[in-house]
Every structure is written in C-alpha cells, then in structure tokens.
Amino acid sequence: MENNKFLRLAKKILWLFFAFFWMIQTASGETILQTSRGGVTFQIKTIAKGLGVPWGMVFISPDQILFTERNGKIGILAPASGKIIRISGGPKVMRTGQGGLLDVAVPPDYTSGDWIYFTYSKEQKGKGVTALARARRKGNRLVALEDLLVTRSASSTGRHFGSRIAFDGAGHLFFSVGDRGVRPNAQNLSTHAGSILRLDLNGNVPEDNPFVHQTGALPEIWSYGHRNPQGMFYDRNQQRLWSIEHGPRGGDE
Known part of the structure; x- marks a missing residue:
C-alpha cells in the first residue's frame, strides 16, 4: 500500500x-x-x-518560479501575471544536442540569498560533460558562481546528459548524469556517466557513500546502471529517492 x-x-x-x-x-x-x-x-x-526549451523550475517564493532554458537563459516567472524577469550571470553552457542549461533547484530550507544549484553541459577539451554548479542571486543577477563537480562523463555525443537535482533535507544532494549515449558507461564505476551522484551541499563526498572505499570506483556515485535519468524526487518521510528515465524504445522506466 x-x-x-x-x-x-x-x-x-x-x-x-x-x-x-x-x-x-x-x-x-x-x-x-x-x-x-x-x-x-x-x-x-x-x-x-x-520561450525556447524550458528545462528546470523551482519555486523560490510562493509567487515566484525560477526557471532555466536549455539555451542558457534564466528567468523568474510570476505565475499570477505571466511576467518574466531575466537573470544574468549563469554558467557558460556547451549547447550541443540535448545539452545546455539543465536543472535548477534549491534546498528545502531556502531563503532569499541562499545558494541556488544548477546542472549544465560544460565544454571540456572539445567534448561535453555534465557539471553541477551553484550561485547566489543578488537582484537580477547571479553572483559567486562556482562549479562543485565537473563530472567524468566526457563524450563527443550530444546525448544523455541527464540531469535532475534532489535534496534529502539532511545536508545532501543527488544529481543524475546520463550514460552520454554510450551504454557500457552505466556499468563502469570509473566514470560518472550513467549514474546518480550524492554530495554534501558544499560539493564534498559523504563518508557513507556506497563506493567511497572501493578501489577503482568514483566516490561520488550513489547508484549506477542508469540510461538517462531526467526525473527525481526524494521522499523525506520514507527516506527514498525516486527516479525515472527514458527507455530505449520510448516511454519511461
């Protein structure tokens, strides 16, 4: 039940x-x-x-939605009026295929001026990787932007970057990385591709992550074997992380 x-x-x-x-x-x-x-x-x-391709959204107040577009744009939408205020200072994204500016999320106890978290595709030596970043909002711009983790997921394909962010309310965040269009990645613990990762809110690796002490495994990995997770929800009552991803023949799993 x-x-x-x-x-x-x-x-x-x-x-x-x-x-x-x-x-x-x-x-x-x-x-x-x-x-x-x-x-x-x-x-x-x-x-x-x-709008272009709206990708992520989060309520930052009862009457304000902060949202991202895959082309790198960020806005604050007032649902009652439809007015959009544009926000500058976001991460420089690599716009390729399914990549770009992806999710945006804030912790459950967020108040104005706190850290805002983003995932996006980042250029690295001509290839795309999924990255996790954070910034603070000051007026209509982002300040103190910093990458918390640039994942080991480099690929020349423009597919399967993920990515969603979820918080457990206990000082940790999860974010997903797709297999980058290379299926064996999802079974390889030496790459972040095809995984859900778990960090603390400053980007450090929690000591109780499952692969912290496993030789050859990346310590950020929480769960692996994923294709392209683009939906996540953390149920704090049951302490369960729910995720969905696109199946290879259409539909979700």
Whole structure:
C-alpha cells in the first residue's frame, strides 16, 4: 500500500511538471480543459509564452518560479501575471544536442540569498560533460558562481546528459548524469556517466557513500546502471529517492 501511495504521488508531481512546460509554450492566457486516463478532469492555463526549451523550475517564493532554458537563459516567472524577469550571470553552457542549461533547484530550507544549484553541459577539451554548479542571486543577477563537480562523463555525443537535482533535507544532494549515449558507461564505476551522484551541499563526498572505499570506483556515485535519468524526487518521510528515465524504445522506466 505504501509503495502504491508514493507511486501515485510521484505521478502527480510529474504530471504537474510536464504540464508546466507544455502550457508555457501555448498562447498566453488560454485555458484548456483536459481529462486524464484515470478520468480526472483538470485545467491547463497558459501563463507565459515565447520561450525556447524550458528545462528546470523551482519555486523560490510562493509567487515566484525560477526557471532555466536549455539555451542558457534564466528567468523568474510570476505565475499570477505571466511576467518574466531575466537573470544574468549563469554558467557558460556547451549547447550541443540535448545539452545546455539543465536543472535548477534549491534546498528545502531556502531563503532569499541562499545558494541556488544548477546542472549544465560544460565544454571540456572539445567534448561535453555534465557539471553541477551553484550561485547566489543578488537582484537580477547571479553572483559567486562556482562549479562543485565537473563530472567524468566526457563524450563527443550530444546525448544523455541527464540531469535532475534532489535534496534529502539532511545536508545532501543527488544529481543524475546520463550514460552520454554510450551504454557500457552505466556499468563502469570509473566514470560518472550513467549514474546518480550524492554530495554534501558544499560539493564534498559523504563518508557513507556506497563506493567511497572501493578501489577503482568514483566516490561520488550513489547508484549506477542508469540510461538517462531526467526525473527525481526524494521522499523525506520514507527516506527514498525516486527516479525515472527514458527507455530505449520510448516511454519511461
């Protein structure tokens, strides 16, 4: 019963997440009535338009959504009015294939001026890697931007960067890295590709990570064998990390 309960919760969260990204690309102010497969009727109302590929979002206050676009742009959206304020100072992204500016997230106890966390694709010797960075917001710009981890996931492909961020509320964060389009990576503990990583909020490796003392394994790895995780949710009540990723034949798993 508990598993079913949290599966339903995860599905609801994913519905809301994908509904947001769909609705901001249709005509502003338009309200559309929809019915789910389960027969539940709901409304989708457009609150913004004219964006590229919106990728990550997080509420930084009850009436402000901080969001990223894959092309590297960052904005703050007021859902009530649809007004967007652009934020400068984000990371320099490598725009290739599925890469670019990816997720944005804040810890559960976030207040204005605290660290904001990003994942993005970074150029490294002509190849793309997934990186985790953080910055603080000062007015309409980001300051003190720093990389916490530039992963060992270099590939010339433009596929499967991941990436989502989740917090456990106990001083740790998780973020996902796709297999970079090279399937054997997901079974190789000497690369971050195809893994979910766990760090403390300053980017250090927790001593209780599962592979900290295993020779040849990267200590940041929490879970491996992943294709391209782009959805994560940490259930603090049950202390479980839920993740979803795209299957090779379509659909999620």
